Amino acid sequence: MRHMRKGELVRSLVLTALAVFVMFIILFPVYYIFVVSISPGSTLATTEFHLIPQNVSLDSYREVLFGFKGSKISENFTGTIEGSANIQDGKLYITNGRLIGKVRYGPFTGLTFEIPLSSAVFEVSAGENVQGQLKGNVKGLFVLTRVNDDGSIGFGLVRNLEITSGELGGASFSGILLQGPTGKNYIVIRNGGKVTFTRVGMFVNSVFFGYLKNSLIIAGLAVLLTLIFVVPAAYAFSRMKFFGRDHVLYFYLMFTQVAGGLGIAGLIALYGMIVKLGLYDKLPVLSFIYAAGGVPFNTWLLKGYIDSISPDFDEAALVDGASYLQIIRYVLLPMALPGIATVAIFAFIGGWTEFILASLLLTEKNQPLAVWIYLLMGGIGRGIDWSYFGAAALLFALPVFIMFMLAQNYIRSGLTIGGLKE
Known part of the structure; x- marks a missing residue:
């Protein structure tokens, strides 16, 4: 018995050490860019790298947050x-x-x-x-x-x-x-x-906060529009019976993936339509595009979660005289909160990190943080300030990290499609 316990302890220590090593490999680029951001005059074109920086300075963060760059x-x-x-x-x-x-x-x-x-x-x-x-x-x-x-x-x-x-x-x-x-x-x-x-x-007058405002508007509106369309659609596909229910959502999901594969041709067509309709350089238009592109996948994801909720709750509410909108508001939303939170996180990340459409459909004053950080990379090989870039990149990733930390329990439940037991 003692020999078995000793073997289990050794096995547990080995697995823990292996997990720590894997996490170190995964998170090393983040740590690397953090070290670069707090190292004054840092450069990536060097053969030396110090795991613990010798000179620590927060000037890059101060410059990003409160600098004036043109x-x-x-x-x-x-x-x-x-x-x-x-x-x-x-x-x-x-x-x-x-x-x-x-x-x-x-x-x-x-x-x-x-x-x-x-x-x-x-x-x-x-x-x-x-x-x-x-x-x-x-x-x-x-x-x-x-x-x-x-x-x-x-x-x-x-x-x-x-x-x-x-x-x-x-x-x-x-x-x-x-x-x-x-x-x-x-x-x-x-x-x-x-x-x-x-x-x-x-x-x-900070450049960072100006772009941050644009990113929050785009991503926040994309989340709102996504939930407005996805929640009723997921409920309908999960609970109601209509012609083609088993095929429409999967066909739509497949069609959007095929359309996404058109690449440059799709961008040109989208750009032409936006300009013809007089919607160029409008922040809400970009949010609508992001929401529309994510509706099929998010509807499919939320439908799977709603499927795990017993329909007895809906039937009980109908017997009590509730309408479908009341069922969604008072029955579905509280029970499907983990799935809805997961959809909201995915919609936020999509609107927060996308930069190709944003750079194509918006002028500089309305562009989000993702485009600004991408444009900072234009100086590669021509004296780019890597400390400044590292600080900007980490500050850009911070809101997504905070959202994941606050909603990690909801996301875990939403992705594992946890259900209710009768």
């Missing part, structure tokens, strides 16, 4: 203007000054900027010929398209600049910009000035 900001601002100036014949000439502006998002300051003004001309309400030190309050439109690493403005514009109240040599006035340093009625900033983002400003 997205365009076009916001109204208020601020002040000061410097040496003079007024002649109703025009204000600034010879050496600076413009300080503040962009707000609701009650919070999003960013501040400072621009030197070597020359600018305003049409003002004061007619006196005076000179001295200018002090004034201004408002306008601040356009920013690039920020340099040192915090200077790579490229930006100030439009619609207006002095709401100013004072120079005892004269009070207001006025609008006639001519900036380049001769236009706006001010151009190239590799100059300074811009500072607050935490709120970095959050609002």
Whole structure:
């Protein structure tokens, strides 16, 4: 007996060690990309790899979440203007000054900027010929398209600049910009000035959160549409008898797989129809496509789960006078929750990870995270920032991981088609 117990213990230890080794092999790429994401200046083109990184930095995550990588900001601002100036014949000439502006998002300051003004001309309400030190309050439109690493403005514009109240040599006035340093009625900033983002400003203007919003809209709407179509369809195929019931769903499932095999031809046809119908660059359209593509498989999956629920519950509800919609809502949904949760997870993952249709049918401002991360790979062989890419990839996978962790019991029950016993 003792010999048998010892043999079972050894066998259990061996199997456990083998399972740990297999899990390590499976999860090693995830760990590898995590190490890359926390290693500053990391590169994949190296013969050395440290299982434990020597230098740990969260700068890549901070850059992904709160960085500014070329997205365009076009916001109204208020601020002040000061410097040496003079007024002649109703025009204000600034010879050496600076413009300080503040962009707000609701009650919070999003960013501040400072621009030197070597020359600018305003049409003002004061007619006196005076000179001295200018002090004034201004408002306008601040356009920013690039920020340099040192915090200077790579490229930006100030439009619609207006002095709401100013004072120079005892004269009070207001006025609008006639001519900036380049001769236009706006001010151009190239590799100059300074811009500072607050935490709120970095959050609002983050590229990551903009794409994240698009992904959540697409995936969330795809889940909602999938459940709206799949739940009644699965109930009908499971409980009702009609002509072709045993063949329609399987034929539809097979047809969608064959249609999916058409590849590029199918994409061209879909693109042509979307453009002809005027639905190009519409987020809900993409959700409808994802939901429609997943309806056959998800209906088949949920039907299998409903089949395991005794129809006696439906019959009892019908005897009590319940309608079919009431049966679905009050009887089916609570009992089929594991199957429904599984369908919802699959629908979410499909809408969250797909990027081919998203890149084809959406412009850059409406594209989801999956397309953005794919476009980051465009720099392979040309200096791609692997730490930045690794952080972005892990943050992209985080919502799916959280959903699996929260719904793992439902998913396990839904996939094993657990039933109720009478």
